[in-house]
Amino acid sequence: MSTSSSAAWQPSAPRAEFRFGHESRGEGGPAGWSIDWLLKRNCSMAPRQLLAFYLSLCVLSLGIATMFWFQGARMIMTFAWIELFAVGVALWVVARHATDSESIVLRNDRLTVEVANGQQVERVEFQPAWVRVEPAHGDQSLIELSGQGRRIAVGRFVRPELRSQLAQELRHALRRWQQGAARLSPV
Numbered sequence: 001m002s003t004s005s006s007a008a009w010q011p012s013a014p015r016a017e018f019r020f021g022h023e024s025r026g027e028g029g030p031a032g033w034s035i036d037w038l039l040k041r042n043c044s045m046a047p048r049q050l051l052a053f054y055l056s057l058c059v060l061s062l063g064i065a066t067m068f069w070f071q072g073a074r075m076i077m078t079f080a081w082i083e084l085f086a087v088g089v090a091l092w093v094v095a096r097h098a099t100d101s102e103s104i105v106l107r108n109d110r111l112t113v114e115v116a117n118g119q120q121v122e123r124v125e126f127q128p129a130w131v132r133v134e135p136a137h138g139d140q141s142l143i144e145l146s147g148q149g150r151r152i153a154v155g156r157f158v159r160p161e162l163r164s165q166l167a168q169e170l171r172h173a174l175r176r177w178q179q180g181a182a183r184l185s186p187v
Contacts, residue, residue, distance in 0.1 A: 041097065041157050047098050057087065062084070096119075097117070110126070111128045113145060124152045126150065128178065130148050132146050134146070143167045
C-alpha cells in the first residue's frame with residue numbers, strides 16, 4: 001500500500017551549527033552586556049602530552065637501537081639519535097604554536113582584539129562605533145577589523161567556510177552595541 005502527497009518535500013534551510021561568541025549580561029557595554037569570542041587552534045595533544053609521547057618514542061627508539069648495537073650494528077645508534085633530534089625539533093615547533101589563539105572582546109565601550117602567535121601577542125583596541133568588519137586583503141580570506149587607523153586580521157582558527165558567519169556575528173554585535181549606545185546617549 002502506498003500513499004502519495006501533493007505537497008513536494010522541501011529541504012530545510014541550512015542552519016548555523018554553532019555560535020562563535022559567548023554573551024554575558026551584567027556590567028559592561030552601554031546596553032549592560034558584553035560578548036567575547038575565543039578562537040583557538042584545534043590541537044589533538046596538549047604540550048605535556050606531546051612531551052610524554054616524545055619521551056616514550058625516545059625510549060622505544062633508543063631501546064631498539066641498543067639491541068642492534070649489541071648485535072654489532074653500530075651505525076643504527078647514530079641514525080636513531082639523528083631521527084630523535086629531527087622529530088624533537090618538529091615537535092618543539094608544533095608545541096610552540098599549540099596555544100596560539102585570537103580573543104575578541106566587546107565590553108565597556110571597547111572592542112579589544114588579541115592575537116597570540118607563538119611568543120608574540122598583538123593587541124589592538126577600537127572604539128566600537130568606528131570599527132569596520134570586512135574581508136582581509138590577501139588570499140587567506142581572513143576577516144579584517146579596522147578603524148581609527150589600526151587594523152588586525154582574525155579568523156585563522158576558523159574553518160574558511162565559517163568565517164563569513166563569524167564576520168556576520170561581529171557585525172551584529174557591533175550594531176547591537178551601537179543601538180544600546182544610541183539609547184543611552186542624551187539627545
